[in-house]
Amino acid sequence: MADKILKEIIDRYPRERRYALAVMQDMQRHYSYIPREGLELLAGHVGCKVAELYSMATFYKALSLKPRGKHIIKLCNGTACHIRGSVNLINGINRELGIAPGETTEDGEFTLELVNCLGSCALAPVMVVDETYYGKMTLEKLPSILGEYRKEAK
Amino acid sequence: MTRTVLVCCGTGCLANGSKAIADKFEALIAEKKADARTECFVKRTGCNGFCENGPLVKIMPDDIIYYKVKLSDVEEIIDTTLIGGKPVERLLYKDDKGRPVTKQEENPFYAPQLKTALRNIGFIDPLKVEDYLAAGGYEGLKKALTMTQDEIIEEVKQSGLRGRGGAGFPTWRKWQTAREQNAEVKYVGCNGDEGDPGAFMDRSVLEGDPHTVLEGLAIAALAVGAEEGFLYIRDEYALAVKNVTAAIKDAEAHGFLGDNVMGSGRKIKFSVVRGGGAFVCGEETALIASVEGKVGEPKPRPPFPAIKGAFGAPTTINNVETLANLPVILRDGGKKFASVGTEGSKGTKVFALVGKVKRTGLVEIPMGVTLRHLIYDIGGGIQGDRPFKAVQTGGPSGGCIPENMLDLPVDFDTLKAKGAMMGSGGMIVMDDRSCMVEVARYYIEFLAEESCGKCTPCREGLRQMLGILTDICEGRGKKGDIELLESIGEMMQDACLCALGKTAANPVLTTIKYFRDEYEAHISGHRCPAGVCTALTSFKVEADKCKGCTMCAKACPVGAVSGEVKKPHKIDPAKCIACGSCREACRFGAIATEGRKGK
Ligand SMILES: Cc1cc2nc3c(=O)[nH]c(=O)nc-3n(C[C@H](O)[C@H](O)[C@H](O)COP(=O)(O)O)c2cc1C
Ligand code: SF4
Ligand code: SF4
Ligand code: FES
Ligand code: FES
Numbered sequence: 001m002a003d004k005i006l007k008e009i010i011d012r013y014p015r016e017r018r019y020a021l022a023v024m025q026d027m028q029r030h031y032s033y034i035p036r037e038g039l040e041l042l043a044g045h046v047g048c049k050v051a052e053l054y055s056m057a058t059f060y061k062a063l064s065l066k067p068r069g070k071h072i073i074k075l076c077n078g079t080a081c082h083i084r085g086s087v088n089l090i091n092g093i094n095r096e097l098g099i100a101p102g103e104t105t106e107d108g109e110f111t112l113e114l115v116n117c118l119g120s121c122a123l124a125p126v127m128v129v130d131e132t133y134y135g136k137m138t139l140e141k142l143p144s145i146l147g148e149y150r151k152e153a154k
Numbered sequence: 155m156t157r158t159v160l161v162c163c164g165t166g167c168l169a170n171g172s173k174a175i176a177d178k179f180e181a182l183i184a185e186k187k188a189d190a191r192t193e194c195f196v197k198r199t200g201c202n203g204f205c206e207n208g209p210l211v212k213i214m215p216d217d218i219i220y221y222k223v224k225l226s227d228v229e230e231i232i233d234t235t236l237i238g239g240k241p242v243e244r245l246l247y248k249d250d251k252g253r254p255v256t257k258q259e260e261n262p263f264y265a266p267q268l269k270t271a272l273r274n275i276g277f278i279d280p281l282k283v284e285d286y287l288a289a290g291g292y293e294g295l296k297k298a299l300t301m302t303q304d305e306i307i308e309e310v311k312q313s314g315l316r317g318r319g320g321a322g323f324p325t326w327r328k329w330q331t332a333r334e335q336n337a338e339v340k341y342v343g344c345n346g347d348e349g350d351p352g353a354f355m356d357r358s359v360l361e362g363d364p365h366t367v368l369e370g371l372a373i374a375a376l377a378v379g380a381e382e383g384f385l386y387i388r389d390e391y392a393l394a395v396k397n398v399t400a401a402i403k404d405a406e407a408h409g410f411l412g413d414n415v416m417g418s419g420r421k422i423k424f425s426v427v428r429g430g431g432a433f434v435c436g437e438e439t440a441l442i443a444s445v446e447g448k449v450g451e452p453k454p455r456p457p458f459p460a461i462k463g464a465f466g467a468p469t470t471i472n473n474v475e476t477l478a479n480l481p482v483i484l485r486d487g488g489k490k491f492a493s494v495g496t497e498g499s500k501g502t503k504v505f506a507l508v509g510k511v512k513r514t515g516l517v518e519i520p521m522g523v524t525l526r527h528l529i530y531d532i533g534g535g536i537q538g539d540r541p542f543k544a545v546q547t548g549g550p551s552g553g554c555i556p557e558n559m560l561d562l563p564v565d566f567d568t569l570k571a572k573g574a575m576m577g578s579g580g581m582i583v584m585d586d587r588s589c590m591v592e593v594a595r596y597y598i599e600f601l602a603e604e605s606c607g608k609c610t611p612c613r614e615g616l617r618q619m620l621g622i623l624t625d626i627c628e629g630r631g632k633k634g635d636i637e638l639l640e641s642i643g644e645m646m647q648d649a650c651l652c653a654l655g656k657t658a659a660n661p662v663l664t665t666i667k668y669f670r671d672e673y674e675a676h677i678s679g680h681r682c683p684a685g686v687c688t689a690l691t692s693f694k695v696e697a698d699k700c701k702g703c704t705m706c707a708k709a710c711p712v713g714a715v716s717g718e719v720k721k722p723h724k725i726d727p728a729k730c731i732a733c734g735s736c737r738e739a740c741r742f743g744a745i746a747t748e749g750r751k752g753k
Contacts, residue, residue: 016447017446017447017448018445018446018447019447020447021427021428021430021444021447022427022428025389025428025430046447055449056430056448056449059430059432059449059450059606060430060431060432060450061430061431061432062389062390062430062431063430077351078351078352079350079351079352079508079509079546079549079580079582079596080352080506080508080509080514080582082352082596083509083510083582083584083588083593084509084510085734085738088733088734088735091731091733092711095711115390116349116351116352116600117350117351117352117353117354118165119165119166119354119357119358119391120165120166120169120205120354121352121354121506121508121514122166122204122205122206122208122508122514122515123166123169123170123205123206124508124514126169133169133170135169135170138709138735138738139709139711139733139735140708140709140711140735142711
């Protein structure tokens with residue numbers, strides 16, 4: 001099953017090394033991480049070593065080799081958000097969910113990611129859960145927003 | 155008559171629900187058609203730069219602009235403005251004296267701006283090539299097709315255009331080098347990586363006016379003699395990738411790109427390469443490595459990319475904003491472009507004015523305008539009328555500029571002479587509640603993560619600086635730390651391979667230069683004057699200023715504030731985590747800070 005989807009993603013691109021990053025980005029988008037089989041199939045497709053793709057996957061920040069949570073919390077720590085208090089929000093999320101940036105909750109519900117400027121600095125500090133933007137975030141708003149996603153999970 | 159409703163659908167306004175607003179306008183206008191004597195169209199535009207007050211809705215030709223529009227306002231706008239021809243007063247912007255303003259040019263945020271790179275954004279639908287054409291689009295390319303390579307380069311030389319990606323390298327000179335190469339294949343590239351963690355100028359152009367970037371890149375292709383080009387856009391910029399990809403298709407369908415450009419027999423093909431989100435990939439040699447499908451690490455120069463770049467072929471890389479200026483230069487002439495700006499820096503520059511200013515957003519102003527004008531007139535001054543402390547320009551490679559330098563003109567050369575730089579356009583304003591040591595730590599942490607690690611001075615220098623700065627912020631600073639930071643910084647300026655490492659110490663060196671006392675307060679005074687570093691700050695309520703409004707108690711995430719309504723409140727130091735939320739919430743300035751607990 002997974003193999004079929006992976007094949008389909010890989011076959012969108014010609015068998016050239018220069019498309020490796022694009023393929024990995026597509027896998028990332030579909031699975032929200034890059035499965036091991038994906039790297040192996042891709043290495044066969046473009047004719048390079050798995051290790052080379054592995055080093056690309058660790059170099060580019062947007063790519064992840066670990067499965068992630070059902071809800072992705074992207075907290076902007078770009079400069080504008082930083083000086084308007086994003087660090088407090090990192091700590092707040094840690095208090096609420098017990099996860100630090102890059103980590104996933106034990107129940108697999110949430111992953112916290114720190115990102116750089118989301119292009120909405122005017123609304124700083126900004127948090128995005130899945131696709132929904134929350135601007136001018138405060139610690140006060142945090143519990144109820146996260147609560148909504150928790151409720152959904154039940 | 156016809157009226158157009160321009161609904162801002164840039165990232166900021168979309169985040170505030172502008173898509174639903176545009177949909178509702180379309181649906182209701184169709185429904186109400188019978189009562190309107192005018193014909194109305196809805197247009198979805200790119201970012202108007204004033205996202206903080208979004209969603210924005212403009213009505214043309216009345217030239218009325220509404221801010222913070224809600225779904226529930228749509229019907230009233232249709233009835234009052236589209237049908238009735240009158241403005242809805244409560245949705246207008248209030249200027250500094252509280253007067254409502256109707257027109258965009260009357261808004262103090264927009265009034266001093268002069269738009270070249272952003273000229274079309276907010277007026278055209280980025281997905282419609284007809285809109286771009288109606289605004290004079292592809293005229294520059296048309297003209298370039300009638301010129302020789304040298305004539306194009308000469309025109310750009312006359313304009314004085316320098317690269318907007320940060321370094322300010324003269325565009326014509328880079329092109330000249332690539333043009334002189336005798337090679338079968340050459341490439342032109344657009345740098346849309348925008349790695350500065352606090353900026354979004356290029357994104358706004360790519361999203362809001364993709365054809366102008368394509369036209370600029372096509373002009374570059376003609377000048378250097380390339381038939382192929384790529385636009386490197388970071389993958390996180392999903393809307394930018396989508397709009398540029400669609401624009402390429404459209405431009406090919408209309409013959410502005412493809413095998414026979416505007417019937418000239420010339421071939422120009424572009425493709426989009428999605429970047430992997432690494433800051434160093436914005437450096438042109440790393441960008442090229444990334445385009446080739448490799449790990450994006452910089453290479454030593456020479457050879458310069460204009461001689462040996464992508465896949466070994468001569469390659470010129472230009473920034474998005476640089477390219478967006480080119481159609482205007484070719485269309486209206488280099489001389490006209492050069493009539494704006496200063497001696498060494500011609501034209502306008504786009505800035506992302508953010509941080510602790512009242513009006514934040516994207517602004518485009520002539521080169522040479524002072525920082526003070528930018529921050530106080532356009533930005534409206536500091537939030538809450540607090541004292542200004544510094545402005546950080548140039549992103550992680552830039553520096554912090556103190557108050558006594560606010561009257562300096564903003565251009566490529568002036569700020570550089572002061573140890574800072576204009577950079578690609580990030581402009582972050584800080585007040586007395588921003589800690590300069592912590593800001594330096596923030597940038598160094600960012601760079602330590604983003605350094606590709608290829609050269610030791612960069613990798614190790616950043617690691618060491620980060621350790622020292624973290625110690626200072628967490629209350630473990632030692633005598634001699636400042637001098638050590640300075641010597642590491644100077645070593646890196648000399649020894650690193652690429653500009654990431656060479657400029658990485660700028661935020662540290664400039665904050666030490668202009669705010670040394672703040673470093674010293676952390677190290678020997680055991681206090682963070684801004685009240686930011688939690689280990690060196692304790693919060694208390696000043697009883698005589700406290701009105702007992704309870705705002706602080708509501709804002710505290712850990713229940714450390716107690717008190718009765720209308721009576722002075724109290725902070726329990728054992729519970730307080732020094733987050734500062736109460737201080738932000740208090741409207742009477744009753745929350746004060748001191749140094750480390752027990753000092
Ligand atoms: C670490 C680093 C990051 C850079 N990031 C960018 C970037 O995000 N966008 C950009 O246009 N230029 C960036 N540059 C500058 C490019 O190397 C290059 O000078 C620029 O794209 C040339 O275009 P221009 O002459 O039109 O400015 C970066 C440079 C360095 C050293
Ligand atoms: S200076 Fe830093 S980022 Fe640049 S090549 Fe060296 S290690 Fe990599
Ligand atoms: S600083 Fe934060 S934790 Fe301390 S009293 Fe104020 S709001 Fe509460
Ligand atoms: S810094 Fe957070 S959106 Fe720009
Ligand atoms: S997105 Fe609408 S003003 Fe920026």
